[in-house]
Each structure stands twice: as structure tokens, then as C-alpha cells.
Amino acid sequence: MSDGETVRTPDPDDPDQRAAVDPLWARAAELFDAWRGGRADSMDALVRLLTPVLWHVVRAYGLHREEAQDVIQTTWLALVRTRDGVKDPRTVVAWLTTTARREAWRVVKSDGRSSPADDDELERIGGSAEPADAVAERNLERDRLWRAVAALSERCRRLVRVIAFSERPDYGRLSAELQMPVGSIGPTRGRCLDKLRILLAEGEAV
Amino acid sequence: MPEHDAQLFTALREMWEERDPMPPGLVDDVIIALETQRLAEEYRELLLVSDARELAGVRGAAPRILEFGAAAVTLLLRIESDGGTHRIDGWLAPPRGGRAALVVGGAEVASALITPEGRFEFPRVAEGICRIVIHSAGEDGYSVTGEFEVH
Numbered sequence: 335m336s337d338g339e340t341v342r343t344p345d346p347d348d349p350d351q352r353a354a355v356d357p358l359w360a361r362a363a364e365l366f367d368a369w370r371g372g373r374a375d376s377m378d379a380l381v382r383l384l385t386p387v388l389w390h391v392v393r394a395y396g397l398h399r400e401e402a403q404d405v406i407q408t409t410w411l412a413l414v415r416t417r418d419g420v421k422d423p424r425t426v427v428a429w430l431t432t433t434a435r436r437e438a439w440r441v442v443k444s445d446g447r448s449s450p451a452d453d454d455e456l457e458r459i460g461g462s463a464e465p466a467d468a469v470a471e472r473n474l475e476r477d478r479l480w481r482a483v484a485a486l487s488e489r490c491r492r493l494v495r496v497i498a499f500s501e502r503p504d505y506g507r508l509s510a511e512l513q514m515p516v517g518s519i520g521p522t523r524g525r526c527l528d529k530l531r532i533l534l535a536e537g538e539a540v
Numbered sequence: 541m542p543e544h545d546a547q548l549f550t551a552l553r554e555m556w557e558e559r560d561p562m563p564p565g566l567v568d569d570v571i572i573a574l575e576t577q578r579l580a581e582e583y584r585e586l587l588l589v590s591d592a593r594e595l596a597g598v599r600g601a602a603p604r605i606l607e608f609g610a611a612a613v614t615l616l617l618r619i620e621s622d623g624g625t626h627r628i629d630g631w632l633a634p635p636r637g638g639r640a641a642l643v644v645g646g647a648e649v650a651s652a653l654i655t656p657e658g659r660f661e662f663p664r665v666a667e668g669i670c671r672i673v674i675h676s677a678g679e680d681g682y683s684v685t686g687e688f689e690v691h
Binding site: 372374377378381382385386389390393399403406407410411414415476479480483494495497498499527530531 | 545548549551552553554555556557558559560562563566567569570571573574577578678
């Protein structure tokens with residue numbers, strides 16, 4: 335990510351700009367286009383390329399792992415059904431992440447859940463310890479980061495995870511789901527990162 | 541994105557990838573779900589349109605002609621029987637190449653190439669209840685005839 339400040343706010347409605355600055359968008363557009371042109375195997379490649387991204391975006395909403403899997407499957411089925419509903423293949427990543435987030439949000443709300451169901455996530459802390467010293471050291475750092483993230487507000491945690499995995503999410507759509515004005519996403523992101531750094535520093539001192 | 545933010549996001553991504561990884565079977569599950577949906581949508585049953593025997597020739601039993609059809613596909617089968625063995629000649633219209641499979645009791649028992657002219661043959665078919673499955677070249681999905689009895 336050495337692309338500096340200039341790509342921080344690309345016009346999300348301009349697919350040319352997005353595809354030009356984001357290799358993931360460009361590759362996804364190629365595959366989606368090929369699939370619509372009759373190459374069935376391109377869809378498999380698109381699924382392999384973007385499902386990991388969708389996983390983290392959906393999990394950011396605090397869904398259980400099984401729920402997240404269902405949401406992701408629903409999202410892909412919706413893409414195949416809509417097929418020509420995605421007017422410009424260069425926007426397929428935005429279409430998928432937006433559909434996945436909307437579906438995740440729907441599941442969270444329909445459940446009347448007030449806080450994320452990340453119990454299963456928290457149980458994983460320290461569960462990946464391996465014997466090697468270097469790995470142990472890295473695990474310690476990860477544990478510290480993990481605890482700092484867990485101490486963030488739910489909104490910050492969600493925002494940070496969505497941004498981490500969708501690189502440059504469309505702030506317009508994100509603002510509706512995070513229930514904050516578009517203009518405040520940038521500053522909120524900054525505040526969330528500041529908070530995270532403070533928590534990390536505190537964790538280090540312990 | 542400022543460099544120090546980028547580093548933090550990289551660390552966060554790695555953390556989530558390690559601590560909350562995507563289930564290993566998820567990609568395959570999605571691909572299977574898409575394939576299942578595709579087949580359900582692409583599967584076309586070719587319905588029996590007519591079943592007639594050609595006018596009896598001078599000797600022996602006359603061949604039987606079955607016509608199957610779906611929206612844009614017609615499949616003609618000519619079944620010629622000689623004692624206990626049967627021969628099926630198929631003709632697909634509009635013509636297109638591909639592969640035809642002979643299915644008996646849910647299992648594929650023979651496979652034949654469909655020529656670009658839309659013709660194929662199963663020279664030796666045993667008595668029984670059959671279906672023919674047509675996989676056209678360069679096309680998703682397949683067409684399958686209703687059951688018919690060869691006797």
C-alpha cells in the first residue's frame with residue numbers, strides 16, 4: 335500500500351478509477367466478464383478470489399460462523415441470479431460486498447441481536463499456539479492486537495475490519511449501514527485507529 | 541492511505557486471517573451451491589412428442605420413431621430391433637455437436653459422440669427403460685428425455 339494519499343478517496347461511482355487503482359477490482363471484473371461471456375469456470379475463480387474477502391466483511395457484523403457461511407452463499411447465488419443486474423462488471427466487488435453486508439445486517443437485525451455474537455471468536459484467543467519461539471513471539475503480538483481490537487467499540491471494530499478487507503469500501507453505502515454520515519466515516523476511521531493505538535500501547539505496558 | 545495506517549491494517553488483516561479464518565470448505569460449498577442451482581435451471585426435460593412405427597417394410601418389424609422436444613430442441617430417435625438387440629440412431633435439431641449418454645436405471649451405460657450434424661448412435665442397446673441425456677458442446681446444462689422403453 336504505497337499508493338499514498340491520492341487513492342484515499344477515489345470517486346466510488348467511477349469504476350474506471352476503482353479498477354485502475356485496485357488490482358482485486360480489475361481481476362474480479364475480468365472474471366465476471368468472462369463468466370457472462372460463457373466461461374463457466376471463471377465463476378469458480380471469482381468465488382475463490384472474493385470469498386475470503388466476503389468472509390471477513392460478513393464476520394465484521396458479528397454473525398456466527400454458520401450464519402456467515404449462509405450469508406456468503408446467499409450472496410453468490412444472488413449474483414448468479416441477477417447476472418445482468420450488475421451493469422458494469424468493474425463494480426462486481428462493490429456489488430458483492432454491499433449485498434453481503436446488507437444480508438449480514440438483515441440477519442443481525444432479524445435476530446434482535448444487540449451485540450455481536452463473537453463468543454466463538456473470543457474463544458479462539460491463544461488457541462493457535464505453536465511451539466516455535468518465533469511463532470510464540472508473533473502470537474504474543476497478535477494476542478495483544480486481538481485484545482486491543484476486542485476492547486474497541488462494536489462500531490469501530492466493524493468499521494476497521496470492513497476497511498481492512500475491502501481496501502477502499504464505498505463510503506456512501508457504508509455510511510448507511512454503520513448509521514453514520516458519509517462525511518464522518520473518514521474521521522471516525524481515524525478516531526478508531528487512534529483508539530486502537532492507545533489500547534495497543536496500554537497492552538504493551540501491562 | 542498513510543504508511544503507518546497501512547501497516548496497522550496489514551497487521552489487522554493478518555490477525556483476522558489467522559484468528560478467524562474462513563472455513564476451509566467454504567469456497568467449495570459455494571461452488572457446489574452455484575453448480576446445483578445452475579443444473580436445476582439448465583436442466584431441460586425433453587418431452588415425448590410422438591411415438592410411431594414407420595410403415596412396415598417388406599420384412600421384419602418396422603423401426604420405431606420417437607420424437608422428443610423442448611422449447612428450441614427436437615430429438616428424433618429411431619429404434620431398430622432385431623431379436624433381443626436394439627439400435628438407436630439419434631438426430632438432434634437444430635444440429636449441434638456434443639455428447640449423448642444412454643442412461644438405464646439412473647446409471648449411464650453408454651456414451652456416444654454427437655456429430656456437428658447432430659447425429660449419434662447407440663448400436664447395441666439392451667431391453668429396458670432408458671433415457672437419453674444430451675450434453676451440447678459449449679453449452680451449460682443438459683437436456684434429458686423422458687423415459688422410454690426399448691423392447
